[in-house]
Amino acid sequence: MDNDKDTPGATAKTRILVLDDEPIVCKRLKPAFIKAGYEVETFTDSEHALAAFEARDFDIVVTDLKMQGFDGMQFLSRIKEKTPDAGVIVITGFATMETAKESFHKGAFDFIAKPFKLSDILEAVRRLEAQKAGGGAA
C-alpha cells in the first residue's frame, strides 16, 4: 500500500470473501486485505460462506479447496452458478496439476499453492481487479 492515487480501494472499496477452514489463514488474510484497502469477511465453513455470498455482494472470493462439508471445488461451482462473473482465487495446500486444471476449468481466476507470500495473494487480487475493471471475464 502506498500513496498512489490509483490505489485499489481508494474510492469504492472492493469487497472480498475469504473461505478457509484453517482459522490461521483467515486470521492473517483479513488484516492484510484491510491494510491494503479492501473490505473483507472471512469464513471457516463453506455453508456460512455461501449464505453470505448469496446475501451480500462480494467482488472477489478467495477460497481453500480441501474442507469439511462441501469442499472448495463445489463452493466454486455454486458461486459461478449464481454469479458467473465473480472473481475467484483458489488457495490450497494440496496443489496438483489436476486440481489446478479443474479450478481453471470451473472458472477460477488464479490458483495459488500454500504456503504463499502475502504479496502473492495481494498481487493476484490486484490483477483480478484490473481484469474486472477492463471488462474481461473472470
Add this chain to the structure above:
Amino acid sequence: MFKLPRILQRRAPHRPEGAEGLRSLFVKFRRILDMNTRVLERMAVMEQALGGDSIFDQAFLDSSVREITSHVHQVVYSLNALCDERYVDLYDRYVEIKNILGDILAGGHGPLASASALPASAIRWDMESLVGARAARLCELRGRLELPAPDGFAVTTTGCARLRAGGGERERAMLAVEREARALDERMPGAALRVEACLAGPEPERGQPRSVAVETDAEGLVAALDRALDELCAQSPRASQSLDAARPTAWVRRTVVAALRGRVRSMAREAVPGVGEALAVDAAPAGDSEALERFLLRRTYPFDLLRSEIRPKALAHKLPDGRTPMTPLSSGLWRGSALLAPEQLGHLAEAGLAAERLFGPPQALAFLVDERGEALFLDAAPMVASVHEAPQAEADDGERLAEALAAARVLARGGLAAQSGVAAGRVVHVDEDARAEDFPPGAIAVARRACPRLTRVLRRAAAMVTEVGTPAGHLATIAREARVPALFGLAGALRAIPQGAEVTVDTASGMVYEGIVEPLLDPAASGAELFPSDPEYVTLRRLLRFIQPLRLTDPQSPEFTPEHCRSFHDIIHFSHERAVEELLHIGKRHRGVGAVHTRRLDLDVAMDLRVLDLEAEARGDGALSGEMAPGDVDSEPFAAFVRGLGRKDMWSDQPVGLGLRDLMRGMGTAGAALSADPRSMSGNLAIVAPGYCNVSLRLGYHFSVLDAYLGTGPNQNSIYFRFVGGLADATRRARRAVLVARVLEALDFAVESQGDLVMGRLRLVDGPDAVRALVRLGELTAFTRQLDMAMTSDSAVDELTQWFLDAARDGDEPQGATAPSTEAP
C-alpha cells in the same frame, strides 16, 4: 534397540563387484548428497515461514515433516548401504526423532513433556502449556532478548502432577526438583528461594489469582511447593473443578530485595492527544505502593517523556539509584526527584517494546529495582488475552489506516521481509564494523549488507533495513529469532532513508514512510503477522528444535557418533561426513570393486591435487587417464575454489623459517601425512560432482577440508570449511587459526575455533556470494600454506589478515602484489 526391517536383514550379503560395484557405491553417495540438499532446502523453507511473510497452515507442517522424514530415511539407508551396515544405530536415532516429530504434530511437546523440572536455559515460549506463561515469557526475555530476568527453574505440569500423585511418582519429581535446586545454587549461590505456583494455559480471568507465592529455603523447597500448589488449587475455580485439566506448574527463583517496584505497559491505556499511543511506566518505593509515580513516554526512540506524575521529595532524599535530586548528571542537569531517572525510563521503554515485538500484543512487564539500582523483570503478561482478540482494524480503523497511508510520504519501497512487522523510530546508518554499544536502542538500523556481524546491532534495533541481503541469510534467521522487523534487499536504502530521519517501516509491505505513521503502529493493524501465540507458530518452533540445530560439527570429536545425533540435521551431517570418509577409504574397505580412477589436476601452482569425478564414475567413464584441466571439471563450487587456489599472488615462494622445536614437532606429527601417496586417496583429493565438491588437502603441514554445495537457490547453497594443524609451535599455529577465523568471519561464515582448529559454515547465501566465498577459500588455502611459521607475534596476525582482506577485495584480478614473506625473523 531398533531392529532392521526383515527385508534388509535378508538382503544384506549381496554386494556387486567390479565396475558395477564401484558405480553402485557412487550412486549411493550421490543419493546421500541429493537427499542432504533437499533436507536443507525444506528446513530453510520451514525456518523462513517463522518470519510471517508467508501464509501457511497445518497441512504445510504435515507435508514438510513427511517430506523431510522420508529424505532423512533415505540418507540413513544409503549410508548403511554404502558402508556395509556399519551405522545401523543411526536408524534408532532416526526413528526416535521421527516419533518425536509425530508427537509434536499431534500437539505434544516431544521428550520434554516427561521432564519434571526444567532450568531457565531450556525453557522457550512454546512451552507455556508445560511450565506456565510466566516462566515461559521470563525465560524468553532472558534468553532471547538478553533482558535482566531472574535465573531459576520450572517445575513442569508433569512434575507438579507427580508431586501430587504420591508414591514413586512423587519421589521421581522430588529428585528432579532437588537436582535443579542444586544446579541453581551452583549458578547463583544463596539461601532464599521463591516459589510461584500458577496454572498453565490461558491467562486467568479478571479477579482470579495469576499465581500464589511462597518463600522458602532449599531444605523446605518441596514443602513450599506443596503449600503453593494447595493454595493455588483452593483459590482457583478452574483447579477446584478438575486439577488435571487446570495443570498447575511452578516457577522457582532466588528472592531479590527490592528498593522499588513497578510496571511497564508497552501501550498506555489511553492515547495522548496530539501524539497518539504512548507507553506507560508506573513505579513506587518497595513497601509503599501509595507513593506511586507515573510516566508516559513516546513509543518510539528516544522515548521522549510526554507526561509525568512525581511525588515531591526533600532535596537530600536518597533515590533508589543511590543519588539525590541535586546530583549533577553528565548532561549538566541535576538528577531530579523522579523515582526513575531518564536513562532508566528509556531502558524500561525499550524492554517493553522489545517484549511486545517478541510476543505480539502489548505487554505489561512487572519489574523491581534492587538496592544496587539495577532493574530485574519479574513477570510479563499480555495486556489483552490475544492479539487476535484485540479489536481488529475494522471499519473506522481501516478507514483511518487507509487515510494515513494515503497521506504518508513513501521514502523507499521494495526488498523482501525477513521478519514481518512494523516499527518506527530515528534512522541510524551502520556499517559492518559498527559497534552494538554505539547503536541507540530502539532506533532503525539502515545498512548496506545484511551481514552476520550486524547481529548485535539488529538485536538493539526496532527494525533493520539493508540494501543487499535476502530472507534466507544468517542475519535474517537472527531477525526471526528476535522477531525484529527486517527488510533486506531494498536497493538505494542508504540514500533514500536519511540518517537521523524519523521513519516508519512496514516490512511485510516493503515500505518505508517518512515520519511516524501512528495508525500503522496500532497493534490492531498488524494482525497479518504470525505471532508466537498462534498454534501453527508454536508447532513450527517445536518441530524445528528437532530438525534444524546442528550440534555435531567436528568429525574428529569423540562425540561424533550416531548416539549423539539430536536432530535430523545432525543425522544428515553425520551421514555425509561418514560417506565422504568411506569414499576416501574405498580401496581398503571395498576391495572387490576394483581401482578407483582419480586424475591429476593441471594447476599452475606447486600443488598435487587429484580429482575423483563422481559423475564420470557413475557413467562408467572414470577410466579416463592423464591430467585434466580445471575447465574439464563439471563442478561449479570446485571451479570457484580452484580459481582462488590458482591466484599466484597468494602463493609465497619465500623459504620458511623453522626453529628446532618446530622441526622436532613436525617429525612427529605432520611427517606421516606429508609422505602419503596421493594416489592412495589419502593425499590432496577432490571428490566432485555437478553442484558439489569435497576437497581434502594436506598442504604445508596443515589439513583443510572444504565441503560445498551450490544449487539453484540460496536454500541449497552451503559451504563448510575446516582447517587444522601446522608445523610451527602451538602459539604460532593458534595465531594462524585466528587469521583464518577472522577471514571466515569477514566472509560471513559462522565460525567455531579451538586451538589451531577452525570450522566455518556458510549457508543460505545467494549463488554469486557463495561463488565469491569459494574463490576466497581457494585464495586463503594458498595464502595460509606455511603461514604459521610467520606468525611470530600477535601484530603479525593483524597485519597479515589485513593484507589478505585487502588483496581479496581487489577481486580475482591480481594487482601485482605478492604475498608477504613467510620467513620468520
